[in-house]
Amino acid sequence: MIRLIQLEWLKAKPARFFWVLLLLFMALMISVPISVQGLSDWIIKNFLPENLKLDNVNLFYDFQDIWQNFTFVFQYFTVFLGTLIIIHVAREFSLKTARQNIIDGLSKSEFVWSKVLFIGFIALLVTLFVAVLALVFGGLFSPPVGSALMFENVHFLGAYFIHLVQDMLFAMFVAMLVRKPGIAVVVYLFYAWLESFAYLVIKHALGWDLVAKLLPNASTKGLIHTPMYKYVLQPVQTFISWEDLVISLGYIGVFIALSMWIMKKRDL
Amino acid sequence: MGILLETNKLTKHYGKLTAVNQLDLKIEEGQVFGMLGPNGSGKTTTLGMVLGVTERSSGDFTWFGGENGPETRKKIGAILERPIFFPGYSAVENLKIVAKIKGINTTNMEHVLRMVQLYERRNDRFGAYSLGMKQRLAIAAAMLCDPKALILDEPTNGLDPEGIAQIREIIVNIAGMGKSIILASHLLDEVQKVCSSCIILRKGELVFQGAVSADMGTSKRVEVDAPEQDLLREALKNTPFVLDVEVSKQGFLVSLEAGQDAFTLNKYLQDQGMVLSHLQTLKKSLEEQFLEIVNKS
Numbered sequence: 267m268i269r270l271i272q273l274e275w276l277k278a279k280p281a282r283f284f285w286v287l288l289l290l291f292m293a294l295m296i297s298v299p300i301s302v303q304g305l306s307d308w309i310i311k312n313f314l315p316e317n318l319k320l321d322n323v324n325l326f327y328d329f330q331d332i333w334q335n336f337t338f339v340f341q342y343f344t345v346f347l348g349t350l351i352i353i354h355v356a357r358e359f360s361l362k363t364a365r366q367n368i369i370d371g372l373s374k375s376e377f378v379w380s381k382v383l384f385i386g387f388i389a390l391l392v393t394l395f396v397a398v399l400a401l402v403f404g405g406l407f408s409p410p411v412g413s414a415l416m417f418e419n420v421h422f423l424g425a426y427f428i429h430l431v432q433d434m435l436f437a438m439f440v441a442m443l444v445r446k447p448g449i450a451v452v453v454y455l456f457y458a459w460l461e462s463f464a465y466l467v468i469k470h471a472l473g474w475d476l477v478a479k480l481l482p483n484a485s486t487k488g489l490i491h492t493p494m495y496k497y498v499l500q501p502v503q504t505f506i507s508w509e510d511l512v513i514s515l516g517y518i519g520v521f522i523a524l525s526m527w528i529m530k531k532r533d534l
Numbered sequence: 535m536g537i538l539l540e541t542n543k544l545t546k547h548y549g550k551l552t553a554v555n556q557l558d559l560k561i562e563e564g565q566v567f568g569m570l571g572p573n574g575s576g577k578t579t580t581l582g583m584v585l586g587v588t589e590r591s592s593g594d595f596t597w598f599g600g601e602n603g604p605e606t607r608k609k610i611g612a613i614l615e616r617p618i619f620f621p622g623y624s625a626v627e628n629l630k631i632v633a634k635i636k637g638i639n640t641t642n643m644e645h646v647l648r649m650v651q652l653y654e655r656r657n658d659r660f661g662a663y664s665l666g667m668k669q670r671l672a673i674a675a676a677m678l679c680d681p682k683a684l685i686l687d688e689p690t691n692g693l694d695p696e697g698i699a700q701i702r703e704i705i706v707n708i709a710g711m712g713k714s715i716i717l718a719s720h721l722l723d724e725v726q727k728v729c730s731s732c733i734i735l736r737k738g739e740l741v742f743q744g745a746v747s748a749d750m751g752t753s754k755r756v757e758v759d760a761p762e763q764d765l766l767r768e769a770l771k772n773t774p775f776v777l778d779v780e781v782s783k784q785g786f787l788v789s790l791e792a793g794q795d796a797f798t799l800n801k802y803l804q805d806q807g808m809v810l811s812h813l814q815t816l817k818k819s820l821e822e823q824f825l826e827i828v829n830k831s
């Protein structure tokens with residue numbers, strides 16, 4: 267297992283696209299809390315009545331809430347990681363290195379597992395990065411709470427990790443299916459766009475809630491419910507429902523199995 | 535010496551096309567073995583199947599007298615069709631990947647890079663290499679694990695005479711280390727220069743198997759005739775070691791399997807009750823034989 271992760275690392279480390287996409291992704295993540303801070307300062311300064319003004323108040327960073335807020339917003343950047351995975355996987359077919367890997371003695375299932383492990387590894391690193399961001403910004407701007415409360419909603423990090431894995435596995439599957447990096451990226455992005463329409467139609471026009479939930483992209487964002495409603499005093503789901511979890515884990519299994527199947531069936 | 539590779543009715547269909555048809559091969563260890571055949575005769579497809587990248591339609595194969603699968607491939611160094619590496623990565627970065635797959639450390643890296651004269655260029659991008667350097671790096675990668683066998687598919691394809699000579703020298707050196715080598719090529723000359731025995735494929739079928747040098751240069755074709763030509767033709771067709779029968783001016787031109795000659799043919803036919811009126815051995819060079827085999831369709 268360590269060998270397979272090391273293998274992927276040797277493949278990814280010298281690649282420029284890998285670092286460009288990863289750093290872009292992290293820069294975007296850092297930019298969110300910074301710009302939210304700026305925005306809320308501006309709102310407070312200009313619009314809030316004088317008697318409500320407090321120092322350094324920004325609900326976005328309140329502990330408990332910060333975990334859900336951050337992970338919810340960051341989900342919208344996962345497309346960068348998906349693109350990264352697509353290029354990382356698909357180029358192995360267009361360059362034929364996958365073929366040479368098998369010739370050199372990797373088994374086809376090891377080829378798939380090494381990608382899966384790499385995805386898990388990246389998801390873990392990114393989740394840790396988000397944890398650090400949340401602790402830093404929460405530490406700076408949240409009103410002090412006890413450590414018990416502070417970590418109360420930390421389970422959203424777990425949900426975020428699953429979201430990352432599911433989304434990147436979907437990207438891996440698309441890459442294995444399409445095999446050409448450029449086309450695979452287009453398919454991946456176009457699918458996301460198409461599904462977002464399908465989602466609106468299925469959920470709101472047809473009212474088929476469960477079907478909408480079962481769409482692959484919708485389900486990867488289904489674990490973490492929108493937290494923003496609480497700022498307009500609407501109820502917000504702050505737990506991860508079993509139903510959503512089962513759907514996500516199901517997709518994780520399905521994408522691995524399908525990738526394995528394609529890999530075994532096709533010539534390289 | 536044991537068996538390097540054995541195939542049993544190995545077959546590959548691409549839709550209606552049969553790229554490799556019921557191929558039975560037995561290759562001994564410790565020799566440079568040639569796989570000769572024109573473009574599209576199924577050399578790469580055959581090697582792809584025994585190296586696990588082309589799914590076979592039917593038949594099977596074993597390496598080293600009974601092994602199969604990824605662990606076996608780790609003991610083999612192989613290049614199919616062209617050198618394959620990440621173009622943006624240096625030789626060293628690419629070889630590290632190969633070493634990781636094979637589960638070996640990289641202590642051998644300097645040695646193999648020096649062997650193919652790429653040590654000085656080890657930190658340059660693979661994409662910036664000349665074709666000859668790419669081929670040499672591929673050989674270095676194949677040698678990295680100190681393999682029991684080396685599989686080379688058209689290793690001199692597209693190279694200039696100097697590049698070809700360099701690769702040949704490397705191959706001969708490696709053979710001198712006692713490694714088994716399978717060399718696929720559509721160039722007779724190449725096989726003749728470095729191989730001790732070979733097969734010839736045509737349209738996915740085995741049309742010749744035998745030694746390259748002595749035996750094959752004088753590989754037997756025999757002209758025979760008998761008063762009753764129809765019976766003779768039947769008898770020849772039923773002779774197990776007869777590869778091919780053609781009508782000639784003086785009867786029939788018969789190609790024999792390696793190791794067979796006019797004597798054994800005559801004896802066999804006599805045992806079948808055939809008496810010949812004409813029997814003559816025709817010597818044929820490998821070149822003629824190859825061209826003939828290849829051009830006949």
Ligand SMILES: Nc1ncnc2c1ncn2[C@@H]1O[C@H](COP(=O)(O)OP(=O)(O)OP(=O)(O)O)[C@@H](O)[C@H]1O
Nearest residue numbers: 548551553571572573574575576577578579580720
């Ligand atoms: N992926 C494929 N799809 C369809 N047909 C294929 C495929 N690969 C090979 N073939 C066909 O199989 C036959 C054998 O091809 P193969 O590449 O094995 O020949 P070869 O002996 O290696 O030729 P060359 O000397 O040109 O390398 C050819 O007719 C080829 O067109």
Ligand SMILES: [Mg+2]
Nearest residue numbers: 577578615687
């Ligand atoms: Mg070929």
